[in-house]
Amino acid sequence: MIKRMQGLAVALVVLSMVFWFGGCAKKVPTAPLPPPAAPKAPPATTLPPTSRPYQVLGKWYYPLPDARGFRETGIASWYGKPFHGRKTANGEIYDMYAESAAHKTLPLGTVVRVRNLLNGKEMDIRVNDRGPFVEGRIIDLSYACAQKLEVAGPGTAPVEVVAIGTTDAAAQSGKVDPNYFYTGNFTIQVGAFANRANADRLRQRLDREGYPYSHVVQGLVESGTVYRVRVSRSTSLEQAQVYQKHFRDNGFGDAFVVAE
Structure with missing residues (x-):
């Protein structure tokens, strides 16, 4: 009996030591990871002139270093004869009868897809x-x-602007260089609604028809909140354009590619 009690006492001591050391092990603090080094902005003198901050009418503008993922909605306008024949910001001669655009902060050479929200063009x-x-x-x-x-007729219109690529700025040819087209996450927008319930109904319909990755994205426009229904995913603009054609050919005539 005494031996049995002694053995039990030893076991309890050993067990308590195991728990004590185990508890201590959990309490040992781990060294925190050092915070990532803050990126250093290059001195203004190392930036090309077209990428440096600039001031117009007392307001400063800061050009973006990269257009990847850029997307915005707002009012588009156009400019003509007072500027026709003058130099543009990248040194070209502005031709109002050629296809080009002006933007306050996008890198010069960016190719944007502009969509008129009134007519879908x-x-x-x-x-x-x-x-x-x-x-x-x-x-x-x-x-x-x-x-x-x-x-041109009304002078302004609400538009959506999406950056889809860039041109070879050195060549300044105005033609898109396929080697510079962005890859990333692309999806197809097939509808936009002011009422969330309508957007959810379309998403559920897409789910029933077997389309993958259907989802609703909430956004703001001048008239208020909008619920955009998007479907499908791809990692290249080329593949996304194939999906866009498929949806346009199958009852979604206003479908278009969005870079997410």
Whole structure:
């Protein structure tokens, strides 16, 4: 009996030591990971002139270093004869009858897809100038682009602007270089609603029909909240454009690619 009690006492001591050391092990603090080093902004003198901050009418503008993922909605306008024949911000001669656009902060050479939200018309345009510097406007189109998008008549129109690629700035040819087209996450927008219930019904319909990755994205426009229904995913613009055609051919005539 005494031996059995002694053995039990030893076992209890050993067990308590195991728990004690185990508890201590859990309490040993781990060294925190060092915070990532803050990226150093290059001195202004090392930036190309078209990428440096600039001031117009007392307001400073800061060009973006990269256009990947850029997307915005707002008012488009167009500019013509007072500027026709003058130099643009990248040194080209502005031709109002050629296809180009001006933006305040996108890198010059960016190719944007501009979509007129009133009629669904869209086109890809190269940014080669700065502007517009009128409050509330996000992009200035050349007269040629404004004509095609039906902005020239009214003078302004609500648009969606999505950066889809860039051109070879050294060549300044105005043609898109396929080697520079962005890869990333692309999806297809097939509808936009002011009522969330309508957006959910379309998403549920897409789910029933077997389309993958259908989802609703909430956003803000001038008239209020909008619920955008998007479907499908791809990692290249080329594949996304194939999906866009599929949806347009199957009852979604206003479907378009969105870079998420």
